[in-house]
Amino acid sequence: MVNNLQQGFFGIGIQNGKTPENLGVLWRSAQNMGASFIFTIGNRYAKQACDTHKATGAMPYFHYNTFEEFYSNLxxxxxxxxxELDEKAEPLETFKHPRRCVYLLGAEDHGLSKTAIDKSHFLVKFKTILSLNVSVAGSIVMYDRQLKSC
Structure with missing residues (x-):
């Protein structure tokens, strides 16, 4: 008998995403990496040609107008x-992914809001000098989760 609570799940989304193309690429990666759902906070997802796997039709997509609305629906x-590139963030290389979690990425130009940083149970970062494209950053996090779950 399979215990669904032991298996875990994860969702991934973007707060105030800058470009719709990045969202489409992130959703495609999310579908390939086993995400349970995807979401946006602030800026809404618009169908993109780069989402060739039609990820938004293959897994639940949620939209929240504000961080508070999102947080109350975790x-x-x-x-x-x-x-987030933050001094309090743990290096992804040593981070132990929770079995049940939601990954939140910020827009490339502004990052996560202060409220999102303060409310996060964990913050993770990469060993990079500058910030990464949001879809690349999300794909790396999901790939790291997949590697460490084996």
Whole structure:
């Protein structure tokens, strides 16, 4: 008998995404890496040619107008993992991914809001000098999760 609570899940999304093309690429990666759902906060997803796998039709997509609306609707038992270049963030290389979590990325030009950083259960970062494209950063986080879950 399979215990679904032991298997875990994850969702991934962007707060105030800058370009719709980045969202389409992130959603495609999310579908390939086993995400349970995708979401946006602030700017809404628009169908993109780069989403060739039609990820938004293959997994649940949620949109929240504000961070507070998003935060009040986190799945029960899920921990919020903010992906941010911040001095308090843990290096991804040593980060232990929660079984049940939601990854939140910020726009390339502004990052996560202060409220999102403060409310995150964990913050993770990469060993890079400058910030990464949001779809690249999200794909790296999901790939790291997949590698470490084996």
């Amino acid at each position: 799945p029960k038992g899920a921990q919020l993992v903010g992906v």
